[in-house]
Amino acid sequence: MIHPTTARVLAAELPGHIGKSIELCGWLHRRRALKSVTFLVLRDRSGLAQVVTAEGEADVPEETVLRIRGTVTANPQAPNGVELTGPTVEVLSSLAEAPPFSLYRPTVPATLPVVLDGAPVTLRHPRLAAPHRISAASVAGFRAVLDGLGFTEVQTPKVVSSATESGADVFALDWFGRPAYLAQSPQFFKQAMVGVFERVYETGPVFRAEPHDTARHLAQYTSLDAELGFITDHRDVMAVVREAVAGMVTAVAGRVAAAVELLDVELPVVPAEIPQIHFAEAMRLLGADEPDLAPAHERWLGEWALREYGSEFLFVVGYPMRKRPFYTHPEPGRPAYSNSFDLLFRGLELVTGGQRLHRYEDYRGALAARGESPEPYAAYLRSFAHGMPPHGGFALGLERWTARLTGADNIRRTTLFPRDLHRLTP
Amino acid sequence: MIHPTTARVLAAELPGHIGKSIELCGWLHRRRALKSVTFLVLRDRSGLAQVVTAEGEADVPEETVLRIRGTVTANPQAPNGVELTGPTVEVLSSLAEAPPFSLYRPTVPATLPVVLDGAPVTLRHPRLAAPHRISAASVAGFRAVLDGLGFTEVQTPKVVSSATESGADVFALDWFGRPAYLAQSPQFFKQAMVGVFERVYETGPVFRAEPHDTARHLAQYTSLDAELGFITDHRDVMAVVREAVAGMVTAVAGRVAAAVELLDVELPVVPAEIPQIHFAEAMRLLGADEPDLAPAHERWLGEWALREYGSEFLFVVGYPMRKRPFYTHPEPGRPAYSNSFDLLFRGLELVTGGQRLHRYEDYRGALAARGESPEPYAAYLRSFAHGMPPHGGFALGLERWTARLTGADNIRRTTLFPRDLHRLTP
Known part of the structure; x- marks a missing residue:
């Protein structure tokens, strides 16, 4: 295993490190300031981890990128039964702009266009x-x-010389001055390769100049x-x-x-x-x-x-x-x-x-x-x-x-x- | 395991079936007629198998698609130490045209354009x-x-709205009446997805309108x-x-x-x-x-x-x-x-x-x-x-x-x- 940062532990791995001093890296998912204590919820690729800091600590907005060193402490009330205590918090990267909605809420309070525009x-x-x-x-x-x-x-061409397979709904492009088209499927190529390998598969993009604006059509999808x-x-x-x-x-x-x-x-x-x-x-x-x-x-x-x-x-x-x-x-x-x-x-x-x-x-x-x-x-x-x-x-x-x-x-x-x-x- | 044809055995599996009656399917790789016997070499996705037939049997051109039933027989002189004897040969598919060169020769007696044109x-x-x-x-x-x-x-778009990454050597296309370009790399998308998944990879096509005609440049390659x-x-x-x-x-x-x-x-x-x-x-x-x-x-x-x-x-x-x-x-x-x-x-x-x-x-x-x-x-x-x-x-x-x-x-x-x-x- 490679740990790009030597001592880094993932949120999901915390229960295996109780009593140890470790390092968490991630995004500040949520900051919850109570009377005498502030909870930081850190998000990394494995999930969420709770960090307990003194009141007023780490006063940075959510989505700030943090490195937090601290001690893994058992707490049956905490998520996964553990939390990080006695932390030192380092800002790796600050925000220039807040997300269009709070990312910590269980549901998504945004329309699809907002989600897609801000992917x-x-x-x-x-x-x-x-x-x-x-x-x-x-x-x-x-x-x-x-x-x-x-x-x-197999990997097959995504640009073809004629729009033969279905005839309609193809994207046209300029190929060094010649007309060409984006492939609608690897159909012809995969059949040809049966002659070579007997059994072939491909996982890749296909293109349909789909003029329908529906909830189930895309102009590029993965076939x-x-x-x-x-x-x-x-x-x-x-x-x-x-x-x-x-x-x-x-x-x-x-x-x-x-x-x-x-x-x-x-x-x-x-x-x-x-x-x-x-x-x-x-x-x-x-x-x-x-x-x-x-x-x-x-x-x-x-x-x-x-x-x-x-x-x-x-x-x-x-x-x-x-x-x-x-x-x-x-x-x-x-x-x-x-x-x-x-x-x-x-x-x-x-x-x-x-x-x-x-x-x-x-x-x-x-x-x-x-x-x-x-x-x-x-x-x-x-x-x-x-x-x-x-x-x-x-x-x-x-x-x-x-x-x-x-x-x-x-x-x-x-x-x-x-x-x-x-x-x-x- | 699924065997699309129940009794089919692959060429490479033959040594495990000595004495049994089995079925081979593949292409006639080579037909070698001797005085009293004709050897058929059948090619399937696993390799080659030798079939011994009576003189003059299976008089079809190489690359004919065959199904051959016979008995797997040990023969130290044969490839892999086995051959198929007492065969019945069925033509699954005939040729309309011979290949541009003999496919059974150890080396390829053809120029690169011949190879590519006839892929x-x-x-x-x-x-x-x-x-x-x-x-x-x-x-x-x-x-x-x-x-x-x-x-x-991740799977990222292969069509983008601007030719920003390198500026040159992009393919232009018509996207529902708007100018668009084939993606030269997933660079921007994969970086953005570090914000979501921390670690991402993609194996897919990229496009360079590469005006150089060299032995090491392609206009579509797999990155x-x-x-x-x-x-x-x-x-x-x-x-x-x-x-x-x-x-x-x-x-x-x-x-x-x-x-x-x-x-x-x-x-x-x-x-x-x-x-x-x-x-x-x-x-x-x-x-x-x-x-x-x-x-x-x-x-x-x-x-x-x-x-x-x-x-x-x-x-x-x-x-x-x-x-x-x-x-x-x-x-x-x-x-x-x-x-x-x-x-x-x-x-x-x-x-x-x-x-x-x-x-x-x-x-x-x-x-x-x-x-x-x-x-x-x-x-x-x-x-x-x-x-x-x-x-x-x-x-x-x-x-x-x-x-x-x-x-x-x-x-x-x-x-x-x-x-x-x-x-x-x-």
Whole structure:
């Protein structure tokens, strides 16, 4: 272990140092002056610690950066049963400006724009930082599972030469005088890399020039992408999704228990086999005949799965081909439907995936059937011309996962510095 | 473990299945027809396996995707001491086009442009895939070390509103009708997040509109960034760099030993304390008086460190302030120099880092001294207005690391789909 400052002890470690003289470093979270004594609550990355000083000591504003030396003293009334007594307080860094609201209050008395505009300081509020800790733990869990299953991590280009994958909602940029676009997903690259590594994943930014200003859309978000070869069909992909999501829950429980507790997050149980329903059957249950599931449909299905199976997760499989991208593999014997799926978590689409086409002729046929020229796809099609196994994959939106898990009212609470239609700073 | 195809065994697992009937899946790496027998060499993600068939069997071109069922038979002459006998061969996917060169030859008989243009197929060559496996393992090692040291992973915006950090070489884009730029580094964001998490890291893409067409520049590369608070000075950052690099070496050795062996990579020993030299002393040794180290200087210093200390790593500390960004912390008592460092690995700059300013007044002073208005930096400066601890950090270029480690003649061999002045596909 490296302690950048030799004698520094973290707030959460104090109970192990009773009777010792140690050093705490952090931000003055709260200063509470009573008649004969002043309590300082110091905040560091591990949590909060109480420091008892003489009346009138350390008369500096909250958020001042302090180093405090003192003796760790047991006190059953204090948080964690310990406090620092006989302190000497040193100011490491002063404030030029107070935060837009008091960071020590249990709830956040500010609107979302205030929180986002002041992110460098507002996110210091423990309740506002917690979703980001959960997010980080989730990504770690995702990677741990896929590493264990023989996947290779890849880094793919975020700038591409044509807007082929979805055609709409792309950001255009100037690439040394040539037109280029921000990548909407690593889809084509991860498929190509199945030909090299069989199993690949990427955790990185994707970009959608999303003109909708809603609580669940971002123009940059973090996509957890995976793709694997030598599958029988989409069900092999769904088995990996199940493992990945279970690993994310395990990592959140194990790595950031304090954040989970602070936000009162109820972690879901991921069933050994997540229940599934075919799209056609879902439509029948819903009494609907749309070609896609509306958000209200997803919510209804979420409740249905909870009622029927006691599961907060539900796979909807077999989406109509016409609602899926051209590289989607049709359902054998029922070609209007596809070997694809969405995973609903608490009634919200969390993952989209499926089996892809893998034969060169099938790609050319699929493009022709949609009236598209193969020319802009030349680089992509090259993988398939050289022999590709049956394969499939999925993408999971990290911010959406964290938002659903923490019950956030807006996905912007789960990304540090959101980018959207209106927001390009801080 | 999930086996997408129930009975599938990987090539590397064959020695554990002698006498059993199993299934292999992969690409036909090589077909060698002898007088009375034909050898098929199958390639999967774990390596190669030899299959013995009757003369004239499986007459399909190399790179065809196959599923082969047969009996695992010991044969001391065969690779790994085993081969598959009595096989039935099924074609999973045929070729429409042969690769630009034979993938089974030990060396690669193709120029770099041929390799890069055909990445989806050329990277299947084990020697060309190996650097990317080493790269993936390196990132995993980096994260493991920082996770263990209490760092929180962050995801920051790749699109920013002003080109403030370096001013030059940025890509401009259209953000819903507003001018915006691709981020050259997560510098400002990671510093701000020290105020929230104390210790943060990010592994993600950064963008430089690099007009140089050299063997060591890319327009998109993967930056391994870290930043930590409550340091004494840059030496605390260097201690973390040492741990991170050591963890990367350990992960490469442990996770991708086959790739290391294939490329004959000599893994470096990372000294418990990496030797260091002050910039002024380096200049004296070099008999130079430039304000920066030229590549030839770096090479000379690399040899010097190997000679003097037996170390393939060398920290050069104290770079002149005028060659470092405005947020750099000066060297106490010697303000023309800075509390910054570069880490040289085998004579090449691998890491840049240092202590940053942390006081609001110091930032305003530093900008004023450079004749810059604080206005474009308003969002950045906000962190410091609210109280920031002494902190510092570093950035390590992943592709440069992998290139130096594997002895690649061009950094483009260490990124799957390079992006540069000329290259925007595949």
